[in-house]
Amino acid sequence: MKIKTIIVDDEPHAIEVIVKYLENFPEIDVVTTCSDGISAFHTLQQKNIDLMFLDVQMPGITGVELLKSLKNPPKVIFTTAHSEYAVEGFELDAIDYLLKPVSFYRFLKAMDKIFVKLGDNKLKTVISETSSSTELNKFLYLKVERKTVKVNVKDIYWIESIKDYVKVILADKVLVSKQKISLLEELLPEEQFCRIHKSFIISTQKVESYYTYAVEILGKELPIGRNYKQQALKCLQAV
Template identity: 40%
Template sequence: MSTPIKCLVIDDEDLAVRLLEDFVRKTPGCEVVAQADNGLEAYELLQRQEIDLVLLDIQMPHLTGLELLEKLEKRPAVIVVSAYAEYAIEGYRFDVVDYLLKPFSFERFTEAMQRAKEHISNKKQTLLCTAGTEAPPAPSHLYIKADYKMVRLNFDDILYIEGLKQYVKIVTLEKTLITLESMKYFEQALPAASFIRVHKSFIVAINKIETLTRQAVLIKRKSIPVGKTYKGILDTVLPAAPPSA
């Protein structure tokens, strides 16, 4: 039997704490091992106790949730639980697993917990790999938040990713998705052998490139510019790239 995921609930509202503890109890493989009503208390708990997952409020006395994340050198998986939607983008800067906007349903909570479980499992596999054990299979997908739900994104389906002002657009073989995840997140999360950043606003799937020049690549009739600072990187991945006309 696998070890339960150890959860820390951090919220200064008693009702919110009781709701989160109840939802965690209803989630298989998870348990609440501690709770705190302010950021300073939570920081001290995290220094002396092993925690896998933090359910974190933003607005708290002494130390806000975001200030707590900034202070932590080693962060467990984090699900932000807040009544304030305006902190969502800032929360994802700290690579939080999900952002739950109060009030939320148990179904929405379950989606966030499933994502957290996968995040924790992938992290443990990476640690095992670095410890000299057999390497786990390379991931073939990831989950992103799009259209107010968690969506599975298969690497093989991606054509290209385009960074917009506040959003990122993912164009796949079947559909287009919009997410708040950053271009930096995708550059780090996608396998380097299969994807390449050709412009500050574009990441492309290498095996989906149909034609290329020094100025642009073509994928499904979409001409994607190649930035000046990325031309050298493109040469190392695609050494057969033709010279400029």
């Protein structure tokens, strides 16, 4: 079941960032976006919304005023550049409070809270084991068929994207998960992994040899994409 979501912000770029991040979560359905509180209020009267990303400072009415006006508000994640509003936001039972510019790592933690709050842990496809960024870089949790598999990132040789799925190649097995490669790219430690192609992320530590057009891992040749060549060679030369 999709989580019906609305994004309310008077800054187009801020909306674009949230929309881009949410593309990594197939469980989310962005119903609409609004640039002010009044239009958001009318939308909320007409549609069933489960989750709202809500800017605090907007023309007309503020995000806080909008939330106070709702008899049955959806779950709310506040977004703002002003930390002084955080206390009031949490007093209104907001799930989280994201300070702009919002990093993907911080956004991921907010989404984890939403999934837990909605009571469906099956929705969590990739989560951190602890709250620290150091631990986040050590493990991935991948949804493989009906179970969640814990993967130590040091065991990953490469990741291959195939349409809406990824193949995670380990020494002794291959894990297939319905996931976007862009999300895994955000989560993996930059010092250990490199995107060499639109369809490939490699562990630089596992590379056996490389050319200007390909790398070799486990005896398999993986292509270096034209648009990734400069970045890929820089990563490989730094190892």
